[in-house]
Amino acid sequence: MMKHSVVIVDDHTLLSQAIESMVNTFDKFKVLYTCKNGKELMGKFAESAKFIPDVVLMDINMPIMNGIETTEWITKNYPDVSVMGLSVEDEDSTILKMLQVGAIGYLLKDTEKTVLEKALVEIVENGFYHNKSVTNLLLKSISGKAKQEITFKERELTFMKLACTELTYKEVADKMCLSPKTIDGYRDVLFTKLNVKNRVGLVMYAIKNKIYTP
């Protein structure tokens, strides 16, 4: 029997190679190659049809081109390739986003070896894999409990980043070449929009949502 081909995308070389070793112990699967980011994967795909696998195991947190963008690109241009998300974080919004852009399954990094194998088998045989947490998440999402996206204007993002520093609002206004009163306005809008009470709340929101990275 022909083994199914797998490609692993993860910026941590050791991890991707370790997962490679593991996948290679599975009966029905073999690793074609590994990549450090989405860009590298795009290059491979373009290079030759031989480099297009059955399944991609995709880490979410990568520099250069992250898992979500890359997954979107794959499912759009190579709909026959199944993408499975792989991440240490189990934030609802991240998982949902992956599924929205076409990932066919999602695994947290602290799952058992056998679970990964079963997931891979299900993907190539049934075309999908959902573990319980994803199912629960989907249910939550459908029943409308998953919070809707909050979007920000460019200026608001700039302001938020500066609010995460030791600058006073007056100094922030200087940096942005605006009147302090305008900054006052941005702050008030964001406080309402994000439902926070003060600057610390704003800072926490920015960090939790990766608008500002400490």
Add this chain to the structure above:
Amino acid sequence: MMKHSVVIVDDHTLLSQAIESMVNTFDKFKVLYTCKNGKELMGKFAESAKFIPDVVLMDINMPIMNGIETTEWITKNYPDVSVMGLSVEDEDSTILKMLQVGAIGYLLKDTEKTVLEKALVEIVENGFYHNKSVTNLLLKSISGKAKQEITFKERELTFMKLACTELTYKEVADKMCLSPKTIDGYRDVLFTKLNVKNRVGLVMYAIKNKIYTP
């Protein structure tokens, strides 16, 4: 030839099992078992002498009992066991701390498979492994450039954590059953000690140093 035994400690099951698969492909090494945290490892060591390996591959960021504490315990009680740190983060202070408590080497998670194998070989043959970044770090440390530890009292830590919330200092004082003026004092001491100008600076310090986790 007898293979050297390796134990992997990492809270992410998939990763530890993946690394297990990889190590098992090395000629001279085989994995005895894997653990999810330091506590589990202590249990194993106590259970039977058969569970004491030649080398421990230790992740730093773990719940329950972290890599540093665990390493300290191992080197103190089982000096014949070599511990090698393994982490995604390359913060100077973390690596130094690992070496201080007796780790015999340190690898970032984005190293090549062959590097890991070479490191393991060096450890069992020469008794140590140092890659270039660790060497540089040691040089920096010796030349006194590595910043000295700042320590905190229990109260200060509690205060810092509460300062990272949307509570006002008055509310923080209530929570800690202290006068607002005492809180004022804590704040002033910390501002000076950490060289920050305002509450946002304090919050950032707490997050960067994992005193508060968002």
Add this chain to the structure above:
DNA sequence: ATTATTTTAGGGGAAAACCACCTTTTTTAG
């Protein structure tokens, strides 16, 4: 061209945060 809408800006006031300096109590160490 005339509405909307968004962006920017401002006044005034209350609360919170910040800062410098001082006193008392409790702990710790010699």
Add this chain to the structure above:
DNA sequence: CTAAAAAAGGTGGTTTTCCCCTAAAATAAT
């Protein structure tokens, strides 16, 4: 037992933040 250090509390003041409300200017839509 006592000197020193650390912790806790206090005065009084300045600056910053926060919040309500209004409005000109720029942009987009009809």
